[in-house]
Amino acid sequence: MTRYTSSHWGLYEVEGTEDAPRIVPFRGDPDPSEIGLHQLAPELKAARIRRPAVRRSWLEGGPGHAPELRGREPFVEVSWEEASRLAAAEVARIRESHGNKAIFGGSYGWSSAGRFHHAQSQVHRFLNIAGGYVRSRDSYSLAAAHVILPHVVDDMHSLMTYHTSWDVLAENCTLFVAFGGVPAKNSQISAGGVARHKTRAGLRALGEAGAEVVNISPVSDNLITDGPVRWVQIRPGSDTAMMLGLAHVLQSEGLHDTGFLASHCTGWERFEAYLTGESDGTPKTADWAAELCGVPADEIRALARRMASSRTMINVAWALQRSDRGEQPFWMTITLAAMLGQIGLPGGGFAVGYGAENMVGSNELDLRVPSLPQGQNAVAEFIPVARIADMLLNPGGSFTYNGGTYTYPDIRLVWWAGGNPFHHHQDLTRLQRAFEKPETIVVNEQFWTAAARRADIVLPATTAMERDDLGFGTLEGHYAYMKAIVPPVGEARDDYEIFRGIARELGLEEAFTEGREAEDWLRHFHDRTRQSWAEHGIEVPDYETFREQGLVDLGPKARARVMLKDFRENPAAHPLPTPSGRIEIYSERVASFGLADCKGHPSWFPPEEWLGAAAAARFPLHLVSDQPERRLHSQLDPSPWSRANKIGGREPVLMHPEDAAARGLSDGDTVELFNDRGRCLAGLRVTETVMRGVARLSTGGWYDPDPDSGTERHGNPNALTADRPASGLSQGCAAHSCLIDIRPATLTPEPRPFVLPEGATGG
Known part of the structure; x- marks a missing residue:
């Protein structure tokens, strides 16, 4: 029978042997994405986190010790038993000393396409069972x-x-x-x-x-x-x-x-x-x-x-x-x-x-499948998702949101699973300062991303390639059994097992698992899906048959809207x-609501940064930081498909020929993008697909600041974008309101986004 795996980029089939599997496009997809075909690439495996690791100063000095060294010092690898004990002890300490409203549960990003092994659901369930946490609302995208x-x-x-x-x-x-x-x-x-x-x-x-x-x-x-x-x-x-x-x-x-x-x-x-x-x-x-x-x-x-x-x-x-x-x-x-x-x-x-x-x-x-119940959050405090740096830097400060006025909590513990804030957020230098405020940062991660490098406790998680799951997307016309393709890398564990072990240390294992193994949850989800879809006249096979055949294709039942x-x-x-x-x-x-920046009807408000602003005299290029073509956000950036688009190992910045000529720049040059917030290096691609006065640097290049100069070496536009709310109504991100200039790069330190931190086991 055909084996399937589902990812954000598509449903794929698995061919080859158990020892040498390969991913190929789903034969029913008329326009498959190249991105997901590289999920087993050795370049990705080389960037994986293989063992639990603890930042050296935190391990030696305790919580809150030398936070300014986050991202700048070695890690010490420890056993899972030690990592689980340390993480559980921090949850217990913060709850007892400061209450659950001092815990922030971060999980912004796409995590996994699987419905059970979905990091956001897992971390929220765990923190709710542990007494609650401060959460975020909405998304950077919308x-x-x-x-x-x-x-x-x-x-x-x-x-x-x-x-x-x-x-x-x-x-x-x-x-x-x-x-x-x-x-x-x-x-x-x-x-x-x-x-x-x-x-x-x-x-x-x-x-x-x-x-x-x-x-x-x-x-x-x-x-x-x-x-x-x-x-x-x-x-x-x-x-x-x-x-x-x-x-x-x-x-x-x-x-x-x-x-x-x-x-x-x-x-x-x-x-x-x-x-x-x-x-x-x-x-x-x-x-x-x-x-x-x-x-x-x-x-x-x-x-x-x-x-x-x-x-x-x-x-x-x-x-x-x-x-x-x-x-x-x-x-x-x-x-x-x-x-x-x-x-x-x-x-x-x-x-x-x-x-x-x-x-x-x-x-x-339009059908649904169940997701992991997350329970009730006993903590009322929240933040709009793009205000994380404001929260960490300004505890007790106030903010408006959708007609209400709220207060930023005083966060002592950040737990992040399923996302990379050093991709999504703006003004990453400011976020770096904000990440020095909490006493402890715990990250469940698969790869040594910028967020993992700035954590105190790093817990290696499996990828969708390494676990069984159920794949389903709203309005996508398929329901797939995602059979594990390869064994976990190193000592990586599923997020469910990670949180199960920590819950055990806290005496909460039964509450977290409800007595179920991961396989039991998959069967439970499937049985509920089968019952629900039967009400719509859709027949779904029993769990064992579904696991064997691998796919329910709903395409023929499509209808116009x-x-x-x-x-x-x-x-x-x-x-x-x-x-x-x-x-x-x-x-x-x-x-x-009486907001100065959002009236009762649609209105024109000049952006704070645009080509019509006075600041354009100093920074005459508008930076467009759109989604990348060869990855989703920063996911799979180390893959050969993503790397093939780089210029000299850096992300490409697109610029009109006349703007390039006016600055003495040529196609393929290493250039420096700059404004008052930061600087980053990129490879220049001269093209008429962008209008004059515009520079286009897509997001998702792994954040890679040079420790000596502070210049971002890899081409991450959020070294330049403003950490400024869209308005007092939504507090959304305003990444696309950004003015810069570009000049020839005089110093070109080698980009090192995929080099493992000191102390991490390589492979």
């Missing part, structure tokens, strides 16, 4: 959207599951307008694995059907249909201004759908007063917008008229809300679509993320989960 969208239309997860499907778009859409593109490289992934990659085929079908495709973006290669695409070069961070200009044309020329605005929306009149300038004295005309966004006013007017006369889908990329005032482009996208009156029609309306994940635009069945179709047809019978039950162009609730 924090601003997660907070604003429920006030306006619906929550982000619900919207993702019922986006209009690609087949409906190809049949009905005649004008596809994308703010920030539709980056197919991003949609290589889905949380539970991808059986059939759909984005490239969906875009191709849209082009073949004759739809006009417009990419409004500072880069051109993030929307490819194999047909004509009109590239509109826009100044980064100014999308809301252009949308307002489009809206003014629709309103002033009577092209807006007043009937839909009256029947399905609330607050149009309040927004209209802002749009026309009645409320603030500034009409948001196409000419006003052109001065801000750099797109000619005549082009804005022409596009608005085409949008009104076409079946138009407006897509906004997730990247746009990872910026100063990131709520505004999402809110304005929905408002613009409401003015066109096509929301709920096949091929029309709005989308918040085609190209962000494979599931967006899928027509597969039209987002908000029922709401359009009968808003009274199918109201939205907003206070009014309608689309809230003006939100009384948001207005009541």
Whole structure:
């Protein structure tokens, strides 16, 4: 029988022998991702954590000793018994001395595609059973959207599951307008694995059907249909201004759908007063917008008229809300679509993320499988996920979030499992300082990442290749048994066994395991899945048969989707989960928060860093730090597939030929990117796929600061980005609001991101 493994990049088949397995694409995937084919590469194995390890000063001096040496001193490898005892003793000490609200449970990242061996579920269950912990809310990817969208239309997860499907778009859409593109490289992934990659085929079908495709973006290669695409070069961070200009044309020329605005929306009149300038004295005309966004006013007017006369889908990329005032482009996208009156029609309306994940635009069945119960958290304190450095550096300080005011807790113990904050966070020099504050940092990790190197206790975890699990992704049309392919590297243990051993030290083993081995949990999950899916008329074999056959493929049961179709047809019978039950162009609730940086309706706020700011005189390039093409975030960066894209062992930075020439730079040069926050080195790639005034350095290169100069040697853009909240509403990250300059590198220390720390066992 065929063996399968599921990862974020796809469902894969396993061939070869037990001693020499190899991963190949799932034969049903029309566009498999190359990323996951390298999960067994020896380069990855060489970067693994093989034994439990403790930072030397912490081991010798105790908790809180020499925290400034985190990331700068050797580790001492210890037995699992010793590591479990030390970790359990820290949990007990902190609980007794400071209470559970002094423990932060960090688990941000994609962890595993398996439903049981999912580090976030495991660490949260363990900490809840131990009395609770401070948690984070939302995500770096979507924090601003997660907070604003429920006030306006619906929550982000619900919207993702019922986006209009690609087949409906190809049949009905005649004008596809994308703010920030539709980056197919991003949609290589889905949380539970991808059986059939759909984005490239969906875009191709849209082009073949004759739809006009417009990419409004500072880069051109993030929307490819194999047909004509009109590239509109826009100044980064100014999308809301252009949308307002489009809206003014629709309103002033009577092209807006007043009937839909009256029947399905609330607050149009309040927004209209802002749009026309009645409320603030500034009409948001196409000419006003052109001065801000750099797109000619005549082009804005022409596009608005085409949008009104076409079946138009407006897509906004997730990247746009990872910026100063990131709520505004999402809110304005929905408002613009409401003015066109096509929301709920096949091929029309709005989308918040085609190209962000494979599931967006899928027509597969919306089913669920169980996940590990996490219990109840007895600690009320939380932080927005991107405010971790603020929390550690400013205990007792206050912050606002979604209309409330809260206090940062005083964290003494950080436990991280399933994620790498030194990838996701901004201003990594500041995060380094913040990581010197806790008395103890414990990390469950598979690889010697920057986060593991800055821990006090490092616990080696297995990868999905080394354990049995159940693979399932929402709207992905498959359910897979993931049989272990290779034995664990070194002494690595499953997170379940790691926490089980520590729970045993605390007298909590029975509460954590409920008397079940890992295999018992898998059988339990499967039996519940089988029962649940039977209610939908889907037959799933018993556990033993499923484990043997390896896959349940749901593809033939797919169905077309039209987002908000029922709401359009009968808003009274199918109201939205907003206070009014309608689309809230003006939100009384948001207005009541009294925030200076988020009004009751979508508005233009100049970003703190953009090419229209005074700071652009010193730093005249806008840094775009998008998702990488050859990995997910920082995962698998040591793989040969990721390394093959580097230039001289460093990440590539893309730059327009005229910008490079003005600085005396040539393709392949080692260059230094810099601003007042930091410096990093990268390899230069000169290309016309980025507009003038823009530099593009994708995220995910493992953070590698030079201990002597402080310069990041590997090309991590978060050495430069600002650790600044998007707004007082969401507190989301603002990574894309970042100004820099680039010059020839005078000092070029060798990048060493994958060299093991001193004291770690190699292989």
